[in-house]
Amino acid sequence: MITSKLLSAVAGLEHGFGERGNLPPQNVITLRQVHGTQILMVETGEESGETGFDSVMTRRKNTPIGIKTADCQSLLAVDPETQIIAAIHAGWKGTVQRATEVSLQKMIDVGAKAERVLVALGPSMLKSCYEVEGDVASQFQKEFPEWPEIIEQKSEKKWLLDVALTNKKQLLKMGIHPQNIDHLEYCTHCYPDRFDSFRRDGDKSGRMVSWMKIL
Ligand SMILES: [Zn+2]
Numbered sequence: 001m002i003t004s005k006l007l008s009a010v011a012g013l014e015h016g017f018g019e020r021g022n023l024p025p026q027n028v029i030t031l032r033q034v035h036g037t038q039i040l041m042v043e044t045g046e047e048s049g050e051t052g053f054d055s056v057m058t059r060r061k062n063t064p065i066g067i068k069t070a071d072c073q074s075l076l077a078v079d080p081e082t083q084i085i086a087a088i089h090a091g092w093k094g095t096v097q098r099a100t101e102v103s104l105q106k107m108i109d110v111g112a113k114a115e116r117v118l119v120a121l122g123p124s125m126l127k128s129c130y131e132v133e134g135d136v137a138s139q140f141q142k143e144f145p146e147w148p149e150i151i152e153q154k155s156e157k158k159w160l161l162d163v164a165l166t167n168k169k170q171l172l173k174m175g176i177h178p179q180n181i182d183h184l185e186y187c188t189h190c191y192p193d194r195f196d197s198f199r200r201d202g203d204k205s206g207r208m209v210s211w212m213k214i215l
Contacts, residue, residue: 018208
C-alpha cells in the first residue's frame, strides 16, 4: 500500500492508495463510478455501492471512504481542522469535466478552507504513456486553453495527455497551496507487478481502491 507523507502527518487520519493485492478496510464505502462529477456525501455510514457518483465525502469518524481506479487519477483530500475528507476519481472524462474542482468546491461549501486542505494524488497513467487521439486532445484544449502544457502533440494523430497535471492545476485554481499537494508519481501502466492498468490489461484489469478514514 502506498501512502502520502503529507497525509500521514495528519493526526487521526488513515489512508492508502491501492496497489495490486492490497485490500482496503473491509467496510470501506465505495461507489459505482460513472466518469462524472457527482459527489456522494456520506451522512449515515450505511451508504455503499451507490451509482452515479465519482467522489465520496464525509465528516464522520470511523467511516472509511474510497474510490476505485486503474489508470485514472485518484485524489485524497482532507481539511485537518474540520476533518472533512474526500476521495475523488478523475479519469480523463472526469478531469475534462473538472471533477476535482467540483469536489473541492463541495468541501468548501460544507466548511473546509482551501488554505488548510491537503491533497495527495495517487498513482495513475502518466503523460509519457497517456496517448490520446484528436477527439480527446481537442476537448482538453477547448476546456483548458490557459494550460497548454497539459497536452503535447506526439505525431500527426497522437497526443500525450497529462491528467495528473490538469488535476494539480485545478487544485491550485481552487486555492490549495502548492506545498499542500503531494503527487505519488508512479505510472500504473509502467508497473504491471504493482498496479492495475486498464489501458494495459483491458477488461481483465482489476481496480485498486484508494481510501481514507478519520479515526
Ligand atoms: Zn507509464
